[in-house]
Amino acid sequence: MPPADLSPTMRDYLAEVYRLTERGQTPGGYIGTSALADLLDVSPPAVNRMITKLKDAGLLEHEPYQGIRLTETGRREALKELRRHRIAEAFLVNVMGFKWHEVHAEAEQLSRGMNETLTERMATMAGHPAVCPHGEPIPTPEGEITPMDDGLLSDAPHDTEMEITRVLTREPDRLEYLAALGLTPGTRLRVLHAAPFHGPLQLKVGREYRIIGHNLAELIRAQVV
Structure with a gap:
């Protein structure tokens, strides 16, 4: 599936899988589907349906009894979505004066309409932040992300x-x-x-x-x- 055909919900799932993987839920880069359902606050059947779509699109691997993990293509798309979301949060705080506790839901909606041009313009206005207001690293436009030693x-x-x-x-x-x-x-x-x-x-x-x-x-x- 071409990246342009991914729905906002599919992008959200990829980003959440990356977040959980980054926190080391299970060995080998796998995460449990129940952990994903809890993070997204959706039912396990809904998660399973989306996992099937993402697997069919070549964005996820699903291993029985181990869980799911991103393919290389899925990882690239997840980092793009994380960049949009975290730039949106930084823009809302640095430019528009929101408090850090106010921005997650707003950025969730805002990032859905952000293309690459708008994302980079917002990054410039926000001062090219390296991290979001909550301290999470922002991926570069090239899809690189700095691991944090914490x-x-x-x-x-x-x-x-x-x-x-x-x-x-x-x-x-x-x-x-x-x-x-x-x-x-x-x-x-x-x-x-x-x-x-x-x-x-x-x-x-x-x-x-x-x-x-x-x-x-x-x-x-x-x-x-």
């Missing part, structure tokens, strides 16, 4: 200076809460204590102290400074 904040070593690189949620309430705590990409902090059995983490952010739950810390990625 890890979960929940696994961070204690009393070591860290810098938040990205936040892995699109839920507006969580993003707004994290912003209120000052826990956004670029923020430096230290993990002072983590309670056992997935208990809360105590953080020092500048001169302030913060406490966040383990499940929230798992949505934050950071690297040692």
